[in-house]
Amino acid sequence: MTEPLRIDIVSDVMCPWCIIGYRQLAQALEATGTAHEIHWHPFELNPQMPPEGQNTRAHIIEKYGSTPEQSEQSRQQMKALGDSLGFDFAWDEDSRMHNTFNTHQVLHWAETQDRKHDLKMALFEAHFTEGRDLSDNTVLADIASEIGLDRDEALAVLDDQRFANDVRNTETFWQQQGITGVPAVVFDRKHLVTGAQGVDNYTSILTQLAEMKD
Incomplete structure (x- = not known):
């Protein structure tokens, strides 16, 4: 074996x-x-x-220097990939990083x-x-x-x-x-x-x- x-x-x-x-x-x-x-x-x-975290979109834009449009495009790409793998990404404007x-x-x-x-x-x-x-x-x-x-x-x-x-x-x-x-x-x-x-x-x-x- x-x-x-x-x-x-x-x-x-x-x-x-x-x-x-x-x-x-x-x-x-x-x-x-x-x-x-x-x-x-x-x-x-x-x-x-920090303990209270940070808005996800604001964090991504700040950390990687991406534009809001690039951030949204990336989200849509990950959402489609997630859907194809049976995982649901449900971001919204209030989503936070912790x-x-x-x-x-x-x-x-x-x-x-x-x-x-x-x-x-x-x-x-x-x-x-x-x-x-x-x-x-x-x-x-x-x-x-x-x-x-x-x-x-x-x-x-x-x-x-x-x-x-x-x-x-x-x-x-x-x-x-x-x-x-x-x-x-x-x-x-x-x-x-x-x-x-x-x-x-x-x-x-x-x-x-x-x-x-x-």
């Missing part, structure tokens, strides 16, 4: 390309019948973001319950589809409880910041590996692929990896 392919994904739930890339990869994994195990790792797109340090801490805790992947998916949906405020600890605890985790425990983890150092150390580790943008996907601990590659490219990568193992 072949060992499952290890896939490490460095990402932030504020990153639309991270969920697009993951959905594309998931389709490729299914199409190729690849046995795999996924490990999610933290990355903060905006570590300096600081995700606490989000990564609750994800770290979920890993101790073997539910990190499930919570990661729920958080992408909460942010992009439902427009919920992921900088609010009570919202993070609510989302954890919606997938069957203990709400009080989630709140306690956020209140006492018990996993803050673990998250910081993991973020630093990946930065030291040269990861400066997300999504960053590492196959088999040695093959780094950055950005959302598309189903066809991921399928090709998985096929090549399988051939190398044979």
